[in-house]
Amino acid sequence: MNMELYLDLHSQPCRSVYLLAKRTGIPFTFKSVDLSAGQQFGEDFGKVSVVRKVPAMKDGDFILTESVAILQYMVEKFPQLVPGHWYPSDLQRRALVNEFLSWQHTALRAHGSKVFWFRAVVPVVTGVAVPKEKMDSALEDLKQTMDLFQSKFLKDSSFIAGEEVSLADLVAIVEIMQPVGTGLDVFEGQPALSAWRERVKKVIGEELFDEAHQSIMNVDCLAKTFQDNGMLEFLKPRINKMFT
Amino acid sequence: MALEIYLDLFSQPCRSVYIFAKKNNIPFEFKKISLLEGHQYGEDFGKINMMRKAPAIRDGDFCLAESVAIMQYLAEKFQTPAHWYPSDLQQRARVNEYLSWQHMAIRMHGSKIFWLRLLIPKIMGVEVPQDKMDAALEDLNGSLKLVEDKFLQDRPFIAGEQVSLADLVAIVEIMQPVGSGLDVFESRPRLAAWRERVRVAVGTELFDEAHKDILAAQEMVKNMDASKMQVFKPKILKLFL
Numbered sequence: 001m002n003m004e005l006y007l008d009l010h011s012q013p014c015r016s017v018y019l020l021a022k023r024t025g026i027p028f029t030f031k032s033v034d035l036s037a038g039q040q041f042g043e044d045f046g047k048v049s050v051v052r053k054v055p056a057m058k059d060g061d062f063i064l065t066e067s068v069a070i071l072q073y074m075v076e077k078f079p080q081l082v083p084g085h086w087y088p089s090d091l092q093r094r095a096l097v098n099e100f101l102s103w104q105h106t107a108l109r110a111h112g113s114k115v116f117w118f119r120a121v122v123p124v125v126t127g128v129a130v131p132k133e134k135m136d137s138a139l140e141d142l143k144q145t146m147d148l149f150q151s152k153f154l155k156d157s158s159f160i161a162g163e164e165v166s167l168a169d170l171v172a173i174v175e176i177m178q179p180v181g182t183g184l185d186v187f188e189g190q191p192a193l194s195a196w197r198e199r200v201k202k203v204i205g206e207e208l209f210d211e212a213h214q215s216i217m218n219v220d221c222l223a224k225t226f227q228d229n230g231m232l233e234f235l236k237p238r239i240n241k242m243f244t
Numbered sequence: 245m246a247l248e249i250y251l252d253l254f255s256q257p258c259r260s261v262y263i264f265a266k267k268n269n270i271p272f273e274f275k276k277i278s279l280l281e282g283h284q285y286g287e288d289f290g291k292i293n294m295m296r297k298a299p300a301i302r303d304g305d306f307c308l309a310e311s312v313a314i315m316q317y318l319a320e321k322f323q324t325p326a327h328w329y330p331s332d333l334q335q336r337a338r339v340n341e342y343l344s345w346q347h348m349a350i351r352m353h354g355s356k357i358f359w360l361r362l363l364i365p366k367i368m369g370v371e372v373p374q375d376k377m378d379a380a381l382e383d384l385n386g387s388l389k390l391v392e393d394k395f396l397q398d399r400p401f402i403a404g405e406q407v408s409l410a411d412l413v414a415i416v417e418i419m420q421p422v423g424s425g426l427d428v429f430e431s432r433p434r435l436a437a438w439r440e441r442v443r444v445a446v447g448t449e450l451f452d453e454a455h456k457d458i459l460a461a462q463e464m465v466k467n468m469d470a471s472k473m474q475v476f477k478p479k480i481l482k483l484f485l
Contacts, residue, residue: 050394051345062334069340076333091320092306098313103295105347137482152294241379 003028005070006048006056008035009215012109013067014055015174019212020071020167023204024082036222037229068101071167085164093161100153100160100168104175108149111142112178116219117242119182124223125235142179146186146193154196165203173200174212181216247272248302249314250292252279253457256351257311258299259416263446263454264315264409268324272301280468282475312343315409327406338403342395342410346417350391353384354420356484361424362465364480367473376485384421388428391418392435400441407445415442416454423458 005021005028007014021028033039033054040052049056049065057064057073064070075087088094115138118130129135149172153160160168176197179186187194201209226232249265249272251258265272277283277298284296293300293309300309301317308314319329330336360372360380391414395402402410418439421428429436443451457464 051390062337064337064341066341066344068344069337072340073333073337076336091317094320095306095308095313095317098316099308099310102310102312102343102347105344106352110348148295 001060004031004058005029006031006033006045006054006058008033008054009212010035010219011054012112012174012178013171015177015212015216016167016170017055017057017067017070017074019170019174019204019208020074020082020086022208022212024074024078024086026074026078026081034229036225036231038231038234068167068171071170075167085161085166086170087167088161088164093166096161097166097168101171103153104171107145108172108175111138111145112175114138115142115179115184116182117239119179119184120219120222121235122239124226125232125239139184142186146176146190150190150193154192158199159196165200169196169200170204173197177213177216181213181219245304248275248292249273250275250277250289250298250300250302252277252283252298253454254461255279255298256354256416256420257413259419259454259458260409260412261299261301261311261314261318263412263416263450264324264328265318266450266454267446268318268322268328270318270322270324280473312409312413315412319409327403327408329409330403330406335403335408339408339410342402343413345390345395346413350384350387350414350417353380353387354417356380357384357421357426358424358461359480359484361421361426362461363473363476364484366465366468366470367476367480368485369470372485384428388418388432388435392432396434396438401438401445407442411438411442412446415439419455419458423455423461425462 003026005017007018007030009015009018018030020026033045033056035054039045040054045056046052048058048063051065053065055065055067055070057070059073059077064073072087075082087097118135118138123129130138153168153172157163159165160172176186187197226235247270249261251262251274253259253262262274264270277289279298283289284293284298289300290296292302292307295309297309299311299314300307301314303317303321308317316329318324329339357380360377365371395410395414399405401407402414418428418435429439
């Protein structure tokens with residue numbers, strides 16, 4: 001039986017897992033979990049993951065959550081499919097990848113997600129825009145994180161770990177694309193960052209990259225989707241808790 | 245040049261790196277920094293880690309931040325016993341899963357409790373509003389429940405029969421709210437039993453030594469000069485209040 005990947009491509013960590021699997025030809029069954037319909041809270045998905053988050057992987061009896069762990073697992077399990085540069089065995093290169101994968105949780109991921117929620121989700125659910133002060137603060141955090149990403153993690157290299165793409169670039173790009181989906185072009189006026197994006201897209205494959213990002217680039221649909229799925233009342237208290 | 249490890253044992257990720265290095269007899273120079281005194285903002289430290297955080301290492305020309313990455317690096321470089329970061333595919337995945345999950349869960353929630361109970365009242369001169377405290381406690385309890393019900397279950401350690409990086413990272417984070425006077429183990433016998441297993445596996449003397457400062461935090465914070473800590477005010481207002 002194929003490995004099952006439980007995914008919603010609106011979610012950044014789902015995209016990185018999806019992209020690695022598709023790019024390298026790892027056989028899997030795509031199990032859709034519609035976050036906008038609250039499917040992560042359903043009984044079926046509860047049997048897969050008590051944490052109620054995506055992505056999740058089911059490989060036979062073995063269930064694994066956390067995209068970073070899933071990516072590392074896929075690299076290790078399919079050495080014949082996944083070239084070594086994705087998770088280099090060289091001590092220092094691997095350390096650079098690990099350093100980024102650790103840092104990104106509370107930096108690029110946290111701030112990119114927040115801007116996404118503030119721009120695309122909160123106004124739809126609550127009916128009002130996020131107060132300017134909060135929005136400016138979130139945008140400032142994202143800007144600082146992006147600056148740090150460029151000055152520390154990219155520096156003058158082609159990719160985070162050096163001259164070849166790795167899991168770090170994959171995780172970075174999907175997180176950076178999240179605020180982009182709301183119409184915030186973080187690449188504007190950033191030639192070095194844009195050049196890096198193009199290099200990563202080329203390695204992944206333009207068609208595959210665009211396909212994976214189709215949902216997030218169409219978040220205007222979210223308003224209607226939440227309404228159709230009856231999710232507005234469900235999301236309201238969660239949003240209040242997250243951001244107040 | 246010896247491996248340099250920049251540490252402040254008030255910080256959870258510094259404790260895991262310290263314990264790991266000492267337990268495995270990894271030779272290193274302990275470079276003490278004080279986060280509450282703002283050493284991370286100094287020019288010299290900026291050259292080691294421009295993210296201005298601890299822990300950080302300098303190994304010859306190579307600088308590295310992020311405790312998880314540091315321990316993975318040290319484990320590989322010094323070929324520490326396999327149980328710390330098992331090579332078995334599924335066991336390693338269990339460790340990686342925990343190391344990933346913990347950043348935005350137990351680490352975040354345990355840190356917040358420490359700030360809300362100890363540092364914020366000291367620096368801002370006011371107690372944190374009850375509703376904020378309650379919400380933070382609810383989050384911490386949720387994370388602790390997941391540690392018990394998902395990551396440990398009925399296993400002696402997170403990855404199985406032996407201690408690993410996952411347990412080390414978990415324990416140092418859980419000890420942080422304990423340092424603020426909140427005994428999270430009191431009502432959790434399974435968790436307390438696991439703590440003792442980790443403490444023994446690491447070495448009780450080393451464990452206790454690493455946690456000496458954080459367990460004396462209430463007293464230490466009481467004696468700190470709040471006027472010297474005002475630099476943290478904007479961060480506090482932004483993150484917690």
